[in-house]
Amino acid sequence: MANEVQSLDEIDQAILEALAGNARISLKELAQQVGLSSPSAAERLRRLEERGVVKAFTIDLDPAAVGYPLQAIVRVRPLPGQLHMVERIIQDIPEIVECDKVTGEDCFIARLVVRSMAELDGLLDKVAERAETNTAMIKASPVKRRLPPLSRRK
Amino acid sequence: MANEVQSLDEIDQAILEALAGNARISLKELAQQVGLSSPSAAERLRRLEERGVVKAFTIDLDPAAVGYPLQAIVRVRPLPGQLHMVERIIQDIPEIVECDKVTGEDCFIARLVVRSMAELDGLLDKVAERAETNTAMIKASPVKRRLPPLSRRK
């Protein structure tokens, strides 16, 4: 897709920041905040989506509020020859809510939400024969997901 | 806040899944998808927000499209006595777009977006005297952020 670096002007940036703060903002309000008319703001937004800058509008869900009081970050190192199988297993465990493939010894870093340590054990058992894992429980989140700086791009 | 486990019925679940797929869905469409009238769907949504189940509506931004072709996951181990200072520094580096405090040797796991390896070096230098770091570059994302299972909660 459009992964090329796109030129964002100040209005684009203001749009992104407004949306990051409330993705359900009305077009009217968005237009006001960025200093355009509603149809122009709508067109700008459409273009940001079309260009793949905005990949999706989504929600920030509180795992604890839906029954998952514990979160863990698990590093996964597949045993020789098991890389693809491990990746498949990771994708098929729905409690794994995010996973990146990374350089280094650990091939995957996954974020899990679980109801209990026992459940965590159960999930890790699913890859136990095919990978080594290293688990860290999340205690707090000093930086919640936020936008990076959008200006000063070259 | 309302971090207590809340009862989600099937309609709540359907609402959350619809919103996770498109947070800007119209109330009319949302109501249709979950089988309620628009005012009822709106009230349900309001309650999910009020209860803190939905913490925010936000966007999924493509870092590469805004100038950040590289992403890294950095584990940070503060040196003795430096924990709070390191946390402050992490919060103050805007390219760190997410950071969790975790159990274990590494105290923080941070997600960074950068334009280049040189920039990554520069950022890591900011904590170099106060912490040890271990960096892994993200190669792919086999599981993009998704909702956990919302049913079968006890």
Add this chain to the structure above:
DNA sequence: CAGATTTCCCTCATATTATTAGGCGATATC
């Protein structure tokens, strides 16, 4: 350079959606 084209913006009319008001049925409580 002049003219044509493109891009981005606007206003206004029309269409669509959101909100509000009022009411109903089911369930819980006294």
Add this chain to the structure above:
DNA sequence: GATATCGCCTAATAATATGAGGGAAATCTG
């Protein structure tokens, strides 16, 4: 049983979104 609460509905009203048409500035072309 009577009353209150909750969650749902429809319809009216208010607000917003979209489409149509047009203008100004920038860019392109001969």
